[in-house]
Amino acid sequence: MNVTHKIIWNGLLLLLVFVTYKSSLVLGVPSKLKGAYAQETKGDFTSDEYFNGKAQAKFDRLSQQNFFGHDLWVTLHNEWDYRIWNHLNVHEVVVGEDGYLFEQSYIDNLYGIHRFAQMERLEERKENIVFTDSLLKTKSKQLVFLLMPAKSFLYPDKISGYKNEFVPDKHIHDDFLKFAKANEIKVLNFLDYFQNHKLGHPAFPKQGIHLSKYAETMVLDSLLSFLEAETALDLYDYEFTDIEMSQQPRGRDDDIGQVLNLINPIPLTEELAYREFKFNRVDTLNTPDVLVIGDSSFWGIYPNISNYYLFGNHEFWYRKNEMFSIDITTQMYTDPQICLASIEKFDYVFIMINNTDVDFVGWNYFEKVKSEFLKGLE
Amino acid sequence: MxxxxxxxxxxxxxxxxxxxxxxxxxxxxxxxxxxxxxxxxxxxxxxxxxxxxxxxxxxxxxxxxxxxxxxxxxxxxxxxxxxxxxxxxxxxxxxxxxxxxxxxxxxxxxxxxxxxxxxxxxxxxxxxxxxxxxxxxxxxxxxxxxxxxxxxxxxxxxxxxxxxxxxxxxxxxxxxxxxxxRKILSHSQLQGFFRFSMGLFKKVIIANTLGSVIEPYFSNIEALNPGMAWVVIFGYAFQIYFDFSGYSDMAIGIGKMAGFKFPENFNSPYISSSITEFWKRWHMTLGTWMRDYLYIPLGGNRVNSKGRLYFNLSFVFLMSGLWHGASWNFILWGIFHGLFLILDRLFLSNFLKSMPKILSVWLTFMIVTLSWVIFKIEDLSQAYLFYQKLFTFSNFEIYNVGGGAMIAFALSIIFGFSALTKIGKKCEIFLLKDHQKLGFVLLKTSSSLLICWVCLIELTTSSFNPFIYFRF
Known part of the structure; x- marks a missing residue:
């Protein structure tokens, strides 16, 4: 009997060491899981890192991410959590009714959570916004806010438990709109548009967090129409094909769905609308120079503007400070000087902002413009 | 590590x-x-x-x-x-x-x-x-x-x-x-591996799951309603038990795999029917250490006056509280338990014995659970607020804590109180016994492997993993 026990024990040890061996083989090999998360890389660590515990923490994370069969276990774990508890292991993402996916922060905003803190933050920005707007106006330039909708505001009835929640009459974007109106600052209110116009096709896909490609086309169309109306020029013509219906999402239309890392993905049960379109710039001399400062919502629109040269001089500043343009080939970041120079450089400054994030409007653009301007006066 | x-x-x-x-x-x-x-x-x-x-x-x-x-x-x-x-x-x-x-x-x-x-x-x-x-x-x-x-x-x-x-x-x-x-026997090593996996399961699947749910509530006590305050403190009572006893199981298991026999540290403490019994079942190695190296040298029970006896008890538990942490809440926690031990000697023990077992176990569990408030919350004003929440009988709305936590609660109750029943006691003996029969050995080894695998998957796919008992 003792020999049998010994064989079992030694077999067990060999099995444990086999897992060690297999895990060590993939240490530092990048994971194939989808989504954004910090992946540890294999590398030397210094004695300083060892004595302050950073090296150990790093190795712990590395060994976690490279456990033998890690990607498979993650998908199995996710599948279990979703099928049994209806819980998704993606930061902030929750499942609503009929397979609609939402980000929790957008839902919180619909319920008015954090509104007072948001109002305080917005209050701090107002003076700088007015200052920048005045500065632009003195140069005959225009500041335009593009107020974009959050999914939770367009599909509240698809949020689980929505009917039992208290929803305030006013939200932070209402405070913002009131402020813009009082100061005669232009706002293109896409939130209002999508809330109050019944579209033939979904404005948000079930498994996406951004506007559908169909709705993005409408936004782009509106932007170009706005410029034509403002300049009183015929700047563009359009080529549209028929609408093609598809259950297979294209582009970012299932951007959340793609990062769920499930074995059996949530079925796609809606028809999304797609149409090929092309905007041509017919007036190559008078199209205005436009700076867009926006969040990821603009990524769906940017390629069309960039590829077809729809604006004159054009730059897109992504959130805090990353700069993109057809002319920028290396990674560039804004600074206060670049911000102030934009006042001279562009005819229009479009600030694209989600209605739940208006307290972060401009991501410090206005503050930088003002501080740099005042610095120049000293 | x-x-x-x-x-x-x-x-x-x-x-x-x-x-x-x-x-x-x-x-x-x-x-x-x-x-x-x-x-x-x-x-x-x-x-x-x-x-x-x-x-x-x-x-x-x-x-x-x-x-x-x-x-x-x-x-x-x-x-x-x-x-x-x-x-x-x-x-x-x-x-x-x-x-x-x-x-x-x-x-x-x-x-x-x-x-x-x-x-x-x-x-x-x-x-x-x-x-x-x-x-x-x-x-x-x-x-x-x-x-x-x-x-x-x-x-x-x-x-x-x-x-x-x-x-x-x-x-x-x-x-x-x-x-x-020391003699290292393979069947004992295999039992060690089984014990280790039991501890890992207690820590990773029960304690961590409960911890991840209840921990955020401690940082916002003001927002707690009485119903949730009870859920949170019961959750903590189970979390700390399964965290600490899980660690002890793992330590005993590794010791066994290396041929050592370490003393037991827990013996289903939540089935105690008095605080005196609780301290014979909870962190037993600390209890016996305190008894043999502090309480008995002070005179123990063999003293002339009851006053001296009560002093000895209070002093030992004051020291026990201080041993757990250098802060006033731990001192108060020690005093709290010392006080109940004195009350046991005065009347409480007899009173509890006169009750049906299930009731005395429940009362003892409630006393211990209430003591965890001061153990957990260092800021005494916050601890006081937590007690206020517990005893404000107005709003017992309980939020959805998630399916995983519900299972962890259910497992906590099953494993925490199973020894109250005959079948539970038999199961416990079976789990802790060094079996030599091949069938049992194979059963335990294969279930250990499965448990370790599940725990490893849980650990590598989720990042919340703090131990509670490392501060002490």
Whole structure:
């Protein structure tokens, strides 16, 4: 009997060491899981890192991410959590009714959570916004806010438990709109548009967090129409094909769905609308120079503007400070000087902002413009 | 390094066990065990490992000199030196901040100027380390045990990684012989692996799951309603039990795999029908340590007056509270338990005995659960607020804590109270027994593998993994 026990024990040890061996083989090999998360890389660590515990923490994370069969276990774990508890292991993402996916922060905003803190933050920005707007106006330039909708505001009835929640009459974007109106600052209110116009096709896909490609086309169309109306020029013509219906999402239309890392993905049960379109710039001399400062919502629109040269001089500043343009080939970041120079450089400054994030409007653009301007006066 | 980290489970433990298994003699196995233990401690506390090594070596020679001497005065002096060294380290690293901060507050309130003080960092496991070194000095002084011949064996006794960080507190006389002469049996090793996996399951699946749900509520007590306050404190009662007993199971299991027999630390404490019984079932190695090295030397039960008896009880539990942490809430927690032990002696124990068992168990569980509030919340004003929430009988709305937490609660109740029933007791005996029958061995080994696998998946796919008991 003792020999049998010994064989079992030694077999067990060999099995444990086999897992060690297999895990060590993939240490530092990048994971194939989808989504954004910090992946540890294999590398030397210094004695300083060892004595302050950073090296150990790093190795712990590395060994976690490279456990033998890690990607498979993650998908199995996710599948279990979703099928049994209806819980998704993606930061902030929750499942609503009929397979609609939402980000929790957008839902919180619909319920008015954090509104007072948001109002305080917005209050701090107002003076700088007015200052920048005045500065632009003195140069005959225009500041335009593009107020974009959050999914939770367009599909509240698809949020689980929505009917039992208290929803305030006013939200932070209402405070913002009131402020813009009082100061005669232009706002293109896409939130209002999508809330109050019944579209033939979904404005948000079930498994996406951004506007559908169909709705993005409408936004782009509106932007170009706005410029034509403002300049009183015929700047563009359009080529549209028929609408093609598809259950297979294209582009970012299932951007959340793609990062769920499930074995059996949530079925796609809606028809999304797609149409090929092309905007041509017919007036190559008078199209205005436009700076867009926006969040990821603009990524769906940017390629069309960039590829077809729809604006004159054009730059897109992504959130805090990353700069993109057809002319920028290396990674560039804004600074206060670049911000102030934009006042001279562009005819229009479009600030694209989600209605739940208006307290972060401009991501410090206005503050930088003002501080740099005042610095120049000293 | 913690037992529920992937570094430990995937790399450290398999390599340790494999090499340990194939080394030929206990002597060489001890060298390997000591080296890996130093590595284990240095991984988590690289700055303190040298202090620990130095103080242990000095203590070894102090106790050796004490033992070799026949002069009772000299023996006493060396005992005092050894105690001063070990208690001095504990006092400095664990209590200096507490006393200095309180002294500063006192000085400030009296209008004196305060002084600057650089906070001392707490080395992990120092409370357990100190208690073990004390048993060595005292047991040798009392001639209850002979000292070890080699300093490396002593270092192994103190630094043995399974019990170094969070116990159980292994007394010298319980392990002295095993250090040099132990028989390693495969069926016992397999049972050790099973015990380890049980502990891992308690820690990862039950304690961590409960912790991840209840922890955020402690940082926003104002927003708690009474219903949720009860859910949270029951959750904490189970979390701390499964966290700590899980760790003890893992330590005992690793000890078994290496051929050592460590003392048990928990015996279904939540089925106690009085606080006195609770302390015979909860953290048993601390309880018996306190009894043998503090309570009995103070006179224990054999004192002339009841007043003295109550003083002894209060003092021991005050010290027990202070041992858990250098802060007022732990002192209050110790006093709380000391008070209930005195009440037990006065009338409570008899009163509880007169009740149906289920009721006395429930009442004891409630008393213990209420004590966890002051144990958990360091800020006494917040603890007071938490008690207010518990006893405000207005809103018992309970939020959805998630399916995982519901299962963890259900498992907590099953495993926490199963020993109350005959079948539960039988199951417990079955789980803890060293089986030799092949069928049982295979059943336990395969279920251990499955449990470890599930825990590893849980650990590698979720990041929340703190231990509670490392502060002590």
């Amino acid at each position: 913690v037992f529920s980290s992937t570094t430990f489970l995937i790399y450290f433990l398999p390599i340790f066990l494999l090499v340990y298994q194939w080394l030929p003699s206990n002597r060489i196995k001890n060298v390997w065990f000591l080296s890996t233990s130093i590595f284990f401690y240095a991984w988590g506390a690289p700055k303190f490992v040298f202090i620990l090594l130095a103080s242990t070596i000095i203590d070894f020679f102090l106790v050796k000199t004490l033992h070799d001497s026949e002069d009772s005065g000299k023996r006493k002096r060396f005992l005092i030196l050894s105690l001063c060294l070990n208690l001095g380290l504990l006092a400095y690293f664990k209590y200096a901040n507490f006393f200095v901060e309180n002294a500063q507050q006192l000085l400030s309130s009296l209008g004196f100027e305060t002084f600057t003080w650089v906070k001392v960092l707490l080395p992990i496991g120092i409370s357990f380390y100190t208690f073990q070194t004390l048993t060595y000095s005292i047991d040798v002084y009392r001639r209850k045990a002979t000292p070890l011949k080699n300093v490396s064996d002593y270092l192994l006794y103190i630094m043995m990684f399974p019990q170094l960080i969070a116990g159980p507190i292994v007394r010298y006389n319980e392990i002295a012989q095993q250090l040099t002469d």
